[in-house]
Amino acid sequence: MDVPQQLLLLLCVHLSLTGVLSKHIDHRNLFTQRVCCKRQSHFVYIGQDISGSPVSIDVGMCRSHCGGAFRPSHAAGQQEYSKHASMLEFLRSKKTREPAAPESAEALNQLPSCGVDQVCGPTGMRVERVHLQEGPREVEVIEECHCEIKLTQCIRVPALRTYYSETPYETVIDVGGCSRSKGSPEGLSCVPTKFDSALVETPNKVDLIQTVAGCELKESCYRVPYVEYYYETVHHADGVKEERLKEIDVGTCLGGCTTGNRCLLRSPSDPKMCHLWDDRQSSSCVPQSYESHTFLSQHGQLRTVLSITSCLCQN
Template sequence: MNTLALPSCLCFILCVLQHGFGAVLPKHRNLFTERACCRRQSHFVYVGQDISGSPVNVDVGTCRAHCGGTYDAGLLGYSRHSSMLDFLRSKKMRARGVASPPADSAALAPSCGVTSTCQPTGLRVSRVMLLDGLREVEVIEDCHCEARMSQCLRVPALKTYHPDTPYETVVDAGKCAAPKTEKAGFSCVPTKFDAALVETPNKVELVQTVEACNMEESCYRVPYVEYYYEVTYSTDGVRKEMVKEIDVGRCLGSCTPGNRCLLRNSSDPEGCLLWAEGSGNTCIPQGYESHTFLNQHGQIRTVLAITSCVCQP
């Protein structure tokens, strides 16, 4: 049969009927395993009680970082197998008490390779009315393979506010990303912030966004600018009023001593299953400088600005 005269769609069907799917799909490519890697996985967290007193659990989701590993029963571990048929066969063997063969080392490799990580493609900010008031919960919508950064950088992070309503708004809130090989004791953290306006049925809200990132210690200082009216007098007694800008600074970060992770995920060393209680010490101002000026009312005013931060012992 001369397949050149047939439409492309008919050629595809004919090829499948004659040779099977292996003839039309690229060799050495397992679509089942590819779809299983880097995907959103359900992860329910308790957020409190609603106004009726009933417990509220929200599926905030999590991005699965590896193709293999040990998970709970069900479909959570099917990506360790080369196909759905192998998964069902292994499940049947386990039901009969027959031990399944151990997963090879390739199946335990990072799902996105060594140059990428499995990260959320976007977050949905859900509002839950609880007994003690309204609470916002960030929910992962989907996951994808994201390239690892070679340095500490601000990268896009899309958040959807008021989803499924006429006021749905997508904001690039930003986040900080850095390679794992950075020196110990330092982290890639936000050092400059901005704000975005989000319209709601009741009012316009300000949403904080990340504008810049830098490598800082666990407890660090960030700029925080405040404006004041300052009055000065020239040599001939002329009164002049101007706006004075002072970077008073803020202390951010955590001061938890050591590593609070008590139990790690065997398939994902970065994932912690159980944390020790306690929030650790507090990040507080260590050094400061004073700014003295004359205000509009002719009074001398002194404003203290943070120059450095330290963990409170």
């Protein structure tokens, strides 16, 4: 047997083995991670620029479900999908056939795009600075998405943000975030309660960026400590006057209430699909109760400082 015939025989054996192995390979994970867990456009209206023109930004969103491209719960669907060499070919073949009955939202939610212990979330984000009529505003934009491990504990997780992208001052900072805990009690969320700061050099000055240092399970609108210091004058029984530092936790309210997120532009063909959102809040997290701290100031004047004890959502 000459050399060309040997090469031809080896090629035939390789193709045969490839065909046999391909029948036993489940392409589902590969396709779902690439096709389903990806960035999609999500335009948000943020206001008017200095010329009065409306400004909307594609902040992006991570698609968390496959949307019914196939039905892994049915054996027939798996057999039908395995006949095609790629996801693209499979989708093209579906277009040539009669349209299937629309699936309910509950059925779509049963099609995860990542593994059982993973979620589809952002892996790269940048902070865009937009100049509006009311002043500059920073908007976080999702650049890429990936499958990440689903955490059951409420802990601080890394969150990289790129500031002043594509400029000589481009800086990447781990601003931190809180895990999307799935084991949270009813009505509680994993939210930031401790903060730190980082410095970012800019063309005009140095910006102070707030970062997350710790997280806890709280309600959507919650109180966090906020310490302030005052000079207090104390008169002792023996007639001695003492000036000392007084620490008061005045507190502050954080968290999200019912946000506007109103749809400004819906799809004519599918009313459930929104092309443009308004992210302005319709309610705010404000103090609900407080307590007073009265003391003599550095100059001997009676001073009262109020500290927040609880917060609630208010329109």
